[in-house]
Amino acid sequence: MPPTPLSPSLIATLPGASYTDPDVFRREQERLFEAMWFCAVRSADLGGPGAFRTVQVGRESVIVARNGAGELRAFLNVCRHRGARLCLEESGEVRRTLRCPYHAWTYDLDGRLVAAPHLAKMPDIDRAAYGLVTVHLREWLGYAWVCLAGEPPSFEETVIGAAVERLGDAASIERYRTEELALGRRITYDVKANWKLIVENFMECYHCATIHPELVDVLPEFAGGYAAQYYVGHGAAFGEDVKGFTVDGGEGFGTLPEVTPEQDRRYYAITVKPTVFVNLVPDHVILHRMFPLAEDRTVVECDWLYAPEVVGSGADVSHSVELFHRVNLQDFAVCERTQPAMASRAYRAGGVLVPSEHHISLFHAWLLEKTGGSGA
Numbered sequence: 424m425p426p427t428p429l430s431p432s433l434i435a436t437l438p439g440a441s442y443t444d445p446d447v448f449r450r451e452q453e454r455l456f457e458a459m460w461f462c463a464v465r466s467a468d469l470g471g472p473g474a475f476r477t478v479q480v481g482r483e484s485v486i487v488a489r490n491g492a493g494e495l496r497a498f499l500n501v502c503r504h505r506g507a508r509l510c511l512e513e514s515g516e517v518r519r520t521l522r523c524p525y526h527a528w529t530y531d532l533d534g535r536l537v538a539a540p541h542l543a544k545m546p547d548i549d550r551a552a553y554g555l556v557t558v559h560l561r562e563w564l565g566y567a568w569v570c571l572a573g574e575p576p577s578f579e580e581t582v583i584g585a586a587v588e589r590l591g592d593a594a595s596i597e598r599y600r601t602e603e604l605a606l607g608r609r610i611t612y613d614v615k616a617n618w619k620l621i622v623e624n625f626m627e628c629y630h631c632a633t634i635h636p637e638l639v640d641v642l643p644e645f646a647g648g649y650a651a652q653y654y655v656g657h658g659a660a661f662g663e664d665v666k667g668f669t670v671d672g673g674e675g676f677g678t679l680p681e682v683t684p685e686q687d688r689r690y691y692a693i694t695v696k697p698t699v700f701v702n703l704v705p706d707h708v709i710l711h712r713m714f715p716l717a718e719d720r721t722v723v724e725c726d727w728l729y730a731p732e733v734v735g736s737g738a739d740v741s742h743s744v745e746l747f748h749r750v751n752l753q754d755f756a757v758c759e760r761t762q763p764a765m766a767s768r769a770y771r772a773g774g775v776l777v778p779s780e781h782h783i784s785l786f787h788a789w790l791l792e793k794t795g796g797s798g799a
């Protein structure tokens with residue numbers, strides 16, 4: 424059946440197979456998640472020397488640990504002896520070393536091989552050469568971003584550049600001092616949908632009036648559906664009677680100290696491809712990290728970050744968290760509702776983007792360029 428001709432208002436989406444085909448997902452793992460900077464853990468989750476977390480990055484398990492000097496390091500979670508996974512836990516704390524539970528090869532927190540049974544009897548072993556495989560790591564916004572590529576792409580261009588492209592300059596995001604904020608709440612969502620459906624959903628507001636009543640009450644321009652929020656430098660203004668970015672528009676917390684009057688009472692959304700969304704509002708920052716685990720499953724970890732005084736004082740952030748938590752539930756429900764249809768013959772050629780969604784085709788073009796095909 425030939426594809427239905429599109430009218431000028433409509434642009435084709437990716438075909439359904441892009442969201443269901445394991446080969447497409449594998450290419451995305453190789454060329455996106457294992458090749459680009461991937462936001463892995465919040466730095467403050469690793470309290471002191473010896474704290475570690477393990478995260479799934481593409482097909483690899485990665486250990487992020489704080490070394491003796493208090494700096495973050497990242498390694499592949501694979502023992503260099505015969506390959507046992509070093510850490511099975513999602514998080515933990517060791518004293519000074521990571522010890523493989525199989526034959527007890529032991530690595531310090533900079534990844535060096537420091538001990539192994541009978542190591543002294545094998546003086547020819549180059550301990551440096553058999554250290555853990557290190558992974559590139561950068562910290563930004565208070566998160567550790569890792570990159571599995573031998574030669575990572577420019578962090579400035581591919582990560583910070585996304586904020587600059589959206590906000591017009593780097594200073595605008597820096598003023599929220601995200602790296603100094605404290606974690607008010609973390610909610611993890613296990614979404615039965617392809618990660619691209621979540622990105623596409625986040626990029627458009629055509630659905631806002633239908634599924635986000637609370638959000639539209641706070642940000643009335645979202646009711647229009649046009650992605651005005653995506654014009655460079657534009658943040659969606661709070662409604663006149665709205666006091667704060669809370670579930671009923673009631674009072675939030677004090678505006679973060681360096682946020683400018685132009686940024687106050689506005690909401691900015693930034694997509695840092697491939698897996699991060701940052702939402703900036705005057706009194707907090709909401710940061711989503713996606714962990715695409717399969718073509719039809721994505722775990723999303725969402726952090727609500729507030730001024731340290733707010734969290735330190737034990738203030739109740741529920742009212743504030745509830746707004747975007749509802750938005751998340753509303754968004755993920757439609758993503759899950761969409762995922763099964765990706766395998767339907769009705770969607771073999773894909774769907775369509777209306778004008779207020781046309782910019783999503785730039786994401787599709789970027790994907791095709793990076794992964795070399797849609798699998799259709």
Ligand code: FES
Pocket residue numbers: 502503504505506507523524525526527528
């Ligand atoms: S596999 Fe790790 S010590 Fe042997």
Ligand SMILES: [Fe+2]
Pocket residue numbers: 624625630631635750754
């Ligand atoms: Fe939404």
